[in-house]
Amino acid sequence: MSIPAPRQTSSYAVISLVAGILGWTLLPFLGSLGAIIFGHMARGEIRRSNGQLDGDGLAVTGLVLGWLSVALWVLGILAFIVFFGGLAWIAALNS
Incomplete structure (x- = not known):
C-alpha cells in the first residue's frame, strides 16, 4: 500500500493572504x-x-481582505469628495 504524496500549498495563495493582511496594517493600498x-x-x-x-x-x-480594503478606500475617497465638495458649494453660495 503506497502513501499518497502530501499536496503542496500554492505559494501565490500564501502571498495573497500575507498581502491581504499587510493591506490592513502596514501597506494599506x-x-x-x-x-x-x-x-x-x-x-x-x-x-x-x-x-x-x-x-x-x-x-x-x-481576495476577501483585498477587496474589502479597496472598497473601504473607495468609499472613504468618495466621502471625502462629497464632504469637501459640499463645503465648497456652501462657501460658493455664501460669497
Missing part, C-alpha cells in the same frame, strides 16, 4: 492590490493543478 492579484493567480494555478496544489481557502481569504 499596495498590499490590498497585491492580495487581489495574487489571489486570482493562486486560484487559477490551483484549478490547473488537477488536485496537486492546495490553498484555495488562503487565496479566497486574501
Whole structure:
C-alpha cells in the first residue's frame, strides 16, 4: 500500500493572504492590490493543478481582505469628495 504524496500549498495563495493582511496594517493600498492579484493567480494555478496544489481557502481569504480594503478606500475617497465638495458649494453660495 503506497502513501499518497502530501499536496503542496500554492505559494501565490500564501502571498495573497500575507498581502491581504499587510493591506490592513502596514501597506494599506499596495498590499490590498497585491492580495487581489495574487489571489486570482493562486486560484487559477490551483484549478490547473488537477488536485496537486492546495490553498484555495488562503487565496479566497486574501481576495476577501483585498477587496474589502479597496472598497473601504473607495468609499472613504468618495466621502471625502462629497464632504469637501459640499463645503465648497456652501462657501460658493455664501460669497
